[in-house]
Amino acid sequence: MGYLRFKILVLFLFGTSLFGQVKNIGLPEIRNYKRTDYKGGTQNWNIDQDKNGNLYFANNNGLFQFDGSTWQKYPLPNSPDVRCVKIDPSGKIFVGGYSEFGYYKTNSKGKLEYVSISKLVNKQKIIDFIWKIHLYKNEVVFQSFARIYSYKNNQLKIVDAPDRFQFSFQIKDHLYLQDISSGLLEYKNGKLYPLKGTKIFNNTEIWGMFPLPGDKLLIATLNKGLFVYDNQGVKPWNTEANSFVKKNNSLGGVAFKDKFIVLNSVLNGIIICDTNGKIIQHIEHKKGLQNNTVLTSFIDNKNNLWLGLDNGIDFINENSPFTYFGFSYGISTVYASVVHNGKLYVATNQGVFYHVWNTPFREDNFSLIEGTTGQAWNIQVIDGQLICGNNNGALVIENNHSVRTLDNRGYFGFKKIPNHPNFIIGSNYNGFAVFEKGANGWVFRNQIAGFKKPSNSFEMDNSYMWLKKDELIYQMGISSDFKKFSTIKTYSNLSNTLKGIGSIQTLNHTVYFQTNNRFFRYSQDQDxxxxxxxxxxxxxxxxxxxxxxxxxxxxxxxxxxxxxxVLSKTSNGNYRNIVAPFSSLTGNLVNNYLSINTINPKNIFIGLTNGLAHYDSQLLNNSVRKPTAFIRSFSFPGDTLMFGNSQNTFEKQKIPYKSNRVKFTFSSPSYENIDNIEFSHQLEGFDDRWSNWSPITIKEYTNLREGDYKMNLKARNGFGVQSEVTQIPFTISPPWYRHFVAYFCYIILIIAIIYYIRNRIKIKIRKNRYYETIEQRRLYLERESKIRKEQFDLEKEIERLKNDKLQTKILSKDKELVTNTLQIVKKNKILKGIIHKLKDINVDSFDESTKFQFNKLNKSIVREVNTDKSWKDLEKHIKNVHFDFLKRLKEKYPTISPRELDLSTYLLMNMSTKEIAEIMNISSGGVEVSRYRLRKKFGLNKKENLTGFLMSI
Incomplete structure (x- = not known):
């Protein structure tokens, strides 16, 4: 649909007019470029434009290029001051400065390189300033004060001035020069020919020459005014323009569309006049220029005007259907406007102003109507009377100065009451009031009771008054005497599916209610x-x-x-949607106060926050032509390519992987609505879709992988028209480790690795088999060793068990031996008792034989007792058997006595107290005492078993 609207708009504009014209109502848009913007010198002497739309300015600090986005500076060698610039069809940019002239051309990378032509001049000749450059036939002519230099086929031809040149001018196929003593000269075939009757200019400087109808020439002098030359002589051009030039001095100018002439001045900006000398526009410092001294003027490829000033650069949007009345005309925010009795009235936040409405429009300030100072909300004509809704009340304005107050309350606006031509209703700060038309005009009748809320949005139909307030629609019925609101009803929605209220308006004499672009009417019958x-x-x-x-x-x-x-109504009753021309007004419209005053299709006034806009719908706006998008630069580490100078195509770039960070800058040389130019880009091979529209003119990509890429760019101007797609292809080479040679090496390496691994695996398998055999042998030997060890342990255990059994047997034998020994001891004790009793027997009474037998028996018993060594053998045997025990006990308790050792041995043998007492020849109590002492020496408590303790040693 956007494209369709664009086509309709273009057809409409082309159908109205093929050529624009300079408007004489209001001021065109003016944009200032200060020296801080382009970072150059103050004075700008000359301007030209290349085929891509880039502008070039000859500045006293170098040559400056402007592409709509950025400024670039190109200084001349040995001469920072550039006085002239001219671009030929091939794209060469010829420049001239002090003692230096030549041209810039694009190199293989698209950058501008300077080539000096002045080096062909004999070094003994002083070149001085080059003031003008002309593309004359097949020559390039450089003009200084002393001579002209004709450059052709890389050859330089010099023509000296008869005396001293001033300036030179090219009119179609003719090249004219002024000499201070010979008048005007025409340059032909390398020679100079004087023009008849032009020595009159020897006492002044000619700064401009322009074609006039009938093969006449208009000559602009610095301080003598304007003259017309008709090949026979010179006569003054007695016009409005001539009066202006005589008063303000001329610095030349430029012809505009073969219908108009722009004249620069020293003191008062510029004027644009027609070929009859009538001033159409006068633009100076108070109307927006940075200063009043205009050194040069230039018409770009879209018929807009550029001015090189004594300090700065100005752009004037002449190719626009809009002009403006702003602070320079003495008005501010405009809420409404109307034309009445030959006057244009505007309601502003400062009061009501007026200006004479005639043709041509006179350029002077709007005048304030006394008595209206303050906020004026509306100005309208009702039945021939001019009524203003003002903060000071309802005012009737008569004869531009007489103000009659109808009511002192502040008013927003007024509407007629349907079917009651003598009554109007006004919206004021306290509700609504009724005014009645009498013999002397409108008079206040009464305030309508029942509603006291202010509202500036209300409409009237045959039955109700409708207004929007607090997101509600009020349906208000007025009593027949207009004294009160008889009914008030509110609506919050227009339907069950739509929420909220958008606006109320009257279209074709019918009240419509709108929300979300859907329009409703009210049915009184169905409510x-x-x-x-x-x-x-x-x-x-x-x-x-x-x-x-x-x-x-x-x-x-x-x-x-x-x-x-606007939906513009056509002759067949249909509507055509037009949006593009109004984009320059975006953001400057007055909120909640749409002020449109259509006098006719050529004169439409629109209220703005900073003044009043005049719109001529019949003027062609060339800005709707497709813009051009340029990728101005393509940068990557190590190099930068420039596009959009003259060479637009390059070979596909191959970028090394280490430089895989790229940056692009964009431009679109469309200067009419430069703040609203947007770009969209897509890097094929990286971006899946186009980027959102944005005014940003730089895009950078980092860490791009190797591969083929294509940068696509398109631009969209402020009128919504898109450019064709601009493309730059490039390739990023892979890193060395991802190069095809590297991959070939990788394959060879992989094969070698596989071969190596295969061999290693084979070797590993053989080793594993060998190690498995060794391991099996080791396990077999370990198992065999373990079996042997287990067998040895078993034998030792058997030996131990045998020893234990033997020990037990020994202990048993010891016990038996001790028992036997004790029996022997008892026997010996008995025998001793017998011996003792035998001593008591009186042997004297025995006969010798009996006595002999008795003594023999006694001796036999004594000998048996004395020869018995059982106890000593027992003691020796016990010590031998329990030698290890006694040794361990002695080592653990060195202070133990031999008797305690014997006791410990008897206890270990589990002998009873009685047995121990008999062996040790002590009483049973003595054994207990010895046991107590032994326990104390061992550090045993009462609960610990002494025999068990001894067995643990």
């Missing part, structure tokens, strides 16, 4: 809102609107997103 499909269809493809208004021509104006559009 409901129903949708008007026909009106809704008009806004189907339009962004959400906030307010709209129908003008006197039937056009419907609407506001969306702080922008303006």
């Amino acid at each position: 409901l809102f129903f949708e008007d499909q026909k009106i809704t269809a008009l806004f189907k493809d339009i962004p959400k609107i906030y307010s709209l208004k129908q003008d006197s021509e039937g056009n419907i104006w609407y506001i969306f997103k702080e922008s303006l559009g």
Whole structure:
């Protein structure tokens, strides 16, 4: 749909006019470029434009290039001051400065390189300043004060001035020069020919020459005014323009569309006049120029005007259907405007101002109507009377100065009451009031009771007054005597599916209610809102609107997103949507006050926050032509390529992987609405889709992988028109480790590794088999050793068990031996008792034989007792058997006595106390005492078993 609207707009504009014209109403848009913007010198002497739309400025600090986005500086060698610039069809940029002239051309990387032509001049000749450059036939002519230098086929031809040149001018196929003593000269075939009757200019300087109808020449002098030359003589051009030049001095100018002439001045800016000398526009410092001294003027490829000033550069958007009345005309924010009795009235935040409305429009300030100072909300004509809704009240303005107050309350606006031509209703700060038309005009009648809320948005139909307030629609019925509101009803929605209220407006004498671009009417019979499909269809493809208004021509104006559009009514009753021309007004419209005053298609006034805009819908706006998008530079570490100078195509670039960080800068030399130019880009091979539209002119990509890429760029101007796609292909080489040679090496290496690994695996398998055999042998030997060890342990255990059994047997034998020994001891004790008793027997009474037998028996018993060594053998045997025990006990308890050792041995043998007492020849109590002492020496408590302790040693 956007493309369709564009085509309709272009057809419409081309159908109205093929050529624009200079408007004489208001001021065109003026944009200032200060020296801080382009970072150069103050004075700008000359301007030219290349085929890509880039502008070049000859500045006293070098040559400056402007592409709509960025400024580039190109200084001349040995001469920072550049006085002239001229671009030939091949793209060479010829420049001239002090003692230096030559040209810039693009090198293989698109950068501008300087080639000096002045080096062909004999070094003994002083060149001085080069003031003018002309592309004359097949020559390039450089003009200084002393001579001209004709450059052709890399050869330089010099023509000296008869006396001293001033300046030179090319008119179509003729090249003219002024000499201070010979008048005007024409350069032909390398020679100079004087023009008849032109020595009159010897006492002044000629700064400009322009073609006039009838093969006449208009000559602009510095201080003598304007003259016309007709090949026979010279005569003054007695016109408005001549009076201006005589007063302000001329610094030349430029012809504009073969219909107009721009004249630069020293003291008062510029004027644009027609070929009859009538001033169409006068633009100077108070109207927006940075200063009043204009050194040069230039018409670009879209018929816009560029001025090189004594300090700065100015752009004047002459190729626009808009002009403006702003601070230079003495007005500020405009809420409404109207033409009445030959005057243009505007309601502003400072009061009501007026200006004479005539043709041509006189350039002077608007005048304030006394008595209206303050906020003026509206100005309108009702039945021939000019009524103003003002903060000071309802005012009637008569004869531009007489003000009659109808009511002292502040008013927003007024509307007629349907079917009651002598009554109007006004919206004021306290509600609504009624005014009645009497013999002397409108008079205040009464305030309507029942509603005291202020509102500036209300409409009237045959039955009700409708207003929007607090997100509600109020339906208000007025009593027959207009004294009060008889009914008040509110609506928060227009239907069950739509929430909220957008706006209320009257279209074709019918009140419509709008929300989300859907339009409804009210049915009184059914008491409901129903949708008007026909009106809704008009806004189907339009962004959400906030307010709209129908003008006197039937056009419907609407506001969306702080922008303006119009449904222009055609002769067949259809509507054509126009949006593009109004983009320059975006953000400058007055909120909630859509001020459109359509006098006729050529004169439409639009209220702005900073003044008043005049719109001529019949003027062609060449800005709707497709813009051109340029990728101005393509940078990567190590190099930069420039595009858009003259050479636009390059070979596909191969970038090493180490430089895989790239940066692009963009431009679109469209200067009419430069703040609204946007770009969209896509890097094929990296981006999946186009980027969002953005005014950013730089894009950088980092860490790109190897591969083929293509940078695509398109631009969109402020009118929504898109450019063709610009493309730059490039390739990023892979890193060495991802190069095809590297991959070949990788394959060879992989094969070698596989071969090596295969051999290693084979060797490993053989080793593993060998180690497995060794391991099996080791395990077998370990198992055999373990078996042997287990067998040895078993034998030792058997030996131990045998020893234990033997020990047990020994202990048993010891016990038996001790028992036997004790029996022997008892026997010996008995025998001793017998011996003792035998001693008591009186042997004297025995006979000798008996006595002999008795003595023999006694001796035999004594000998048996004395020869018995059982106890000593027992003691020796016990010590031998328990030698290890006694040794361990002695080592653990060195202080133990031999008797205690014997006791410990008897206890170990589990002998009873009685047995121990008998062996040790002590009483049983003595044994207990010895046991107690032994326990104490061993450090045993009462609960510990002494025998068990001894057995553990």
